[in-house]
Amino acid sequence: xxxxxxxxxxxxxxxxxxxxxxxxxxxxxxxxxxxxxxxxxxxxxxxxxxxxxxxxxxxxxxxxxxxxxxxxxxxxxxxxxxxxxxxxxxxxxxxxxxxxxxxxxxxxxxxxxxxxxxxxxxxxxxxxxxxxxxxxxxxxxxxxxxxxxxxxxxxxxxxxxxxxxxx
Amino acid sequence: xxxxxxxxxxxxxxxxxxxxxxxxxxxxxxxxxxxxxxxxxxxxxxxxxxxxxxxxxxxxxxxxxxxxxxxxxxxxxxxxxxxxxxxxxxxxxxxxxxxxxxxxxxxxxxxxxxxxxxxxxxxxxxxxxxxxxxxxxxxxxxxxxxxxxxxxxxxxxxxxxxxxxxxxxxxxxxxxxxxxxxxxxxxxxxxxxxxxxxxxxxxxxxxxxxxxxxxxxxxxxxxxxxxxxxxxxxxxxxxxxxxxxxxxxxxxxxxxxxxxxxxxxxxxxxxxxxxxxxxxxxxxxxxxxxxxxxxxxxxxxxxxxxxxxxxxxxxxxxxxxxxxxxxxxxxxxxxxxxxxxxxxxxxxxxxxxxxxxxxxxxxxxxxxxxxxxxxxxxxxxxxxxxxxx
Ligand code: SF4
Ligand code: SF4
Numbered sequence: 001x002x003x004x005x006x007x008x009x010x011x012x013x014x015x016x017x018x019x020x021x022x023x024x025x026x027x028x029x030x031x032x033x034x035x036x037x038x039x040x041x042x043x044x045x046x047x048x049x050x051x052x053x054x055x056x057x058x059x060x061x062x063x064x065x066x067x068x069x070x071x072x073x074x075x076x077x078x079x080x081x082x083x084x085x086x087x088x089x090x091x092x093x094x095x096x097x098x099x100x101x102x103x104x105x106x107x108x109x110x111x112x113x114x115x116x117x118x119x120x121x122x123x124x125x126x127x128x129x130x131x132x133x134x135x136x137x138x139x140x141x142x143x144x145x146x147x148x149x150x151x152x153x154x155x156x157x158x159x160x161x162x163x164x165x166x167x
Numbered sequence: 168x169x170x171x172x173x174x175x176x177x178x179x180x181x182x183x184x185x186x187x188x189x190x191x192x193x194x195x196x197x198x199x200x201x202x203x204x205x206x207x208x209x210x211x212x213x214x215x216x217x218x219x220x221x222x223x224x225x226x227x228x229x230x231x232x233x234x235x236x237x238x239x240x241x242x243x244x245x246x247x248x249x250x251x252x253x254x255x256x257x258x259x260x261x262x263x264x265x266x267x268x269x270x271x272x273x274x275x276x277x278x279x280x281x282x283x284x285x286x287x288x289x290x291x292x293x294x295x296x297x298x299x300x301x302x303x304x305x306x307x308x309x310x311x312x313x314x315x316x317x318x319x320x321x322x323x324x325x326x327x328x329x330x331x332x333x334x335x336x337x338x339x340x341x342x343x344x345x346x347x348x349x350x351x352x353x354x355x356x357x358x359x360x361x362x363x364x365x366x367x368x369x370x371x372x373x374x375x376x377x378x379x380x381x382x383x384x385x386x387x388x389x390x391x392x393x394x395x396x397x398x399x400x401x402x403x404x405x406x407x408x409x410x411x412x413x414x415x416x417x418x419x420x421x422x423x424x425x426x427x428x429x430x431x432x433x434x435x436x437x438x439x440x441x442x443x444x445x446x447x448x449x450x451x452x453x454x455x456x457x458x459x460x461x462x463x464x465x466x467x468x469x470x471x472x473x474x475x476x477x478x479x480x481x482x483x484x485x486x487x488x489x490x491x492x493x494x495x496x497x498x499x500x501x502x503x504x505x506x507x508x509x510x511x512x513x514x515x516x517x518x519x520x521x522x523x524x525x526x527x528x529x530x531x532x533x534x535x536x537x538x539x540x541x542x543x544x545x546x547x548x549x550x551x552x553x554x555x556x
Contacts, residue, residue: 007359014357021350022291031298043305045312045330070479073224104227104318109326110478112464112471118312160327161461 042120045160047103049121050096050134051141053114053153058143061115064091068107068116076100077107094136099129108157117153172200175537179208183286183541186551190528190540197536202529206522209555217515221481222248223322225515230316232519233553235278238264238271238307239495241320246401247491247502248322251484252456259447260324261403266337266440267310267320268402268493269433273344274303275496275548276426283423283545284355287364292354299347302340309336323457324450337441344434348427355423365419369531369543372417379527383498383520385547388425389417395494402493406443407436419546426548456482481510497521497548517556521549 033040042048053061069077082092107116116139126132178189187208193201213232217225229240242264249256281296304314309330311319319326355361371381373389386393394411396404412428414421451457454473463470488505498520507513524547531543 010357010359010362014353015359018354018358021353031301043308043312043330045310045327046308047312067475067478071224073220073227102227102316103313104316105312105326106224109458109461110474112474114465 044156046120047105047108047118049098049119049124050101050107050116050139051119052094052116052136052139054141054143059088060090060140061113062091062094062111063089063113063115064094065112067110067112071106071110072101073104073106074100074102076102091136094139096134096139098124098132098134109161114157117157170195177540184544185282185549188525188544188549188551188554190544192537192540194537199532199535199537199540202532202540204525204528206525206551206554209551211552211556213556214515214517218512221510222484222512223477223481225512226321227316227318230318231552232517232556233275233495233497233500233521233550234315235550236271236275236496237315237317238267238320239275239493239500241318242268242402243491243493243495243500243502245320245322246493247489247504248484250489250491251487251504251506252322252453252482254323254451254453254456256324256451257447257449258403258445260449260451262440262444263325263329263449264320264402265404265407266437266444269436269440270303270306270337270340272433272496273430274300276430277303279426279545279548280351280423283542283548284361286541286545287361289355289358289361292351295347295350295354299344302336302343306333306336306340309333321450321457323453324448328449334441334444337437341434341438341441345431348430351427362420364542365423365546367416367418367420368535368539369419369546370417371527371530375527375530376417379523379530381498381524381527383494383496383524384422384426384429385498385524385527387412388414388422390415395492395499399492401491407439409433409436419542422546483508483510484512492518495520497550497553498524519553519556521547521551522554522556525549525554 055061064079064081066079069079076097078093078095078097079091080093081089083089103118105118108118172193172195175192175194176189177192178184179187184190189205189208191203191205192199211231213228217228220228226241226244229244230237233240277296277300281293284292307317307319308314309332311317311326371379371385371389373391376386376389376391382393390413392411392413395401397411409432412425412432414425450460455477458477459470459473464474484506486506486508488503490501490503492499492501494500499518500520501518503514503516503518504512505514528543528547531547532540535543
């Protein structure tokens, strides 16, 4: 009898309180986004599609040292070294397989030349497996870049790793 | 007339099995006579993969076991390796780790609450739980750049320093969360439908719970006071003031209340951690084992050499074996690492809480109704990534 009474009290008194909680949400702003049109802002450290940086004069920063490939836990990076006419070392082939990549950012941490960064792009679906293997041309940032985009990147990365603006 | 039982196959693709768990049910009418969980559909060989990798490269593997609480997994593995290498981490790292691990406890319990209540018919609950979880993944994103597979806790410290807006984000979360927890209570605690589905369902006695070597909320729900954070403190948990939530009867309703209380206690710990966060370096200074700071790599030859060596070749560990258990959201998560003196672990064995807890499923649901099997699976709080590894 006591059980039934308690159940009755719950149904008559407690349940409407629960319903009130859900009812109140009708008047609140929705927290979902109209996704393809609107996007959530990303944290500064967000790890998305990679890109290879250049020096300000347009030459590549990457010296094909292989540290990023060594650090990669998913073995997603492949490279072949070459030399340019001045005898400087650079990568002939530099590929990242985005199907293998887990976007851990170890390559960015490992790079001693500040050449590879994980950017903001995350919508890069394609319809073939080959399309996911990004070659050096696709990864390198276009040369004449808008104002000091490069400096911005470096500044961002130094902030993350706690490096002073000294060099 | 001859009486026959019917064999029913629940899963591997069943929404209430939370992944790819298969349960073979032998039923007599509506009653379950025998329940046999079958695991292995998500086996990815994580332990073996970890053995083939350098110590630091195995950290991303740990994220992928219990993907609902990645920070706890990172923490367990890193503590084990630090024990093996005898590394003492700075004070700030300990506090930050505690803060993050407790956040991951809340995150895991929220997903559990959402899915468990949804299995029992309360669909709006899952929406609310995931809304609050969003705040935590935002904190993770600010810390490590990833929302789920964070890989933020590293051997000897953290990947990067805590972000500048860390405190702001956490305080915002701390401010909003208690009211939200009260909302959940209003929705479920006195809800007759929920009570009838969970009270006296999936009961396990304290003695049985110990004999099945359960841990975490499954064990404490039966009234056994066991919590590694208190019994065997790691990462500076002895500095924090919190209570262990306990259940009484060991049914699903008790465990629901216990997990809610655990979230409240976690909020308390996070509050203390964020108030008393010491300042200092975010990584231990152990050349050759812990990566040197990026600044040194750019300016100092010696650091660059250590960096090259560490990235390409890892570090050599002393011979021996260690075991480190931590109180993960789902129970005792243990890492056993045996080393033969090379730069790769000889054997990594994980003691996954969901796997061990899942073994008691027959005890929970034999003799009950078929629909209670859903409740029993939900109340154990399994993550198949961890069960199968
Ligand atoms: S991206 Fe950096 S780490 Fe990778 S090969 Fe180039 S210079 Fe070396
Ligand atoms: S982000 Fe990680 S997985 Fe991807 S290429 Fe870099 S190191 Fe490899």
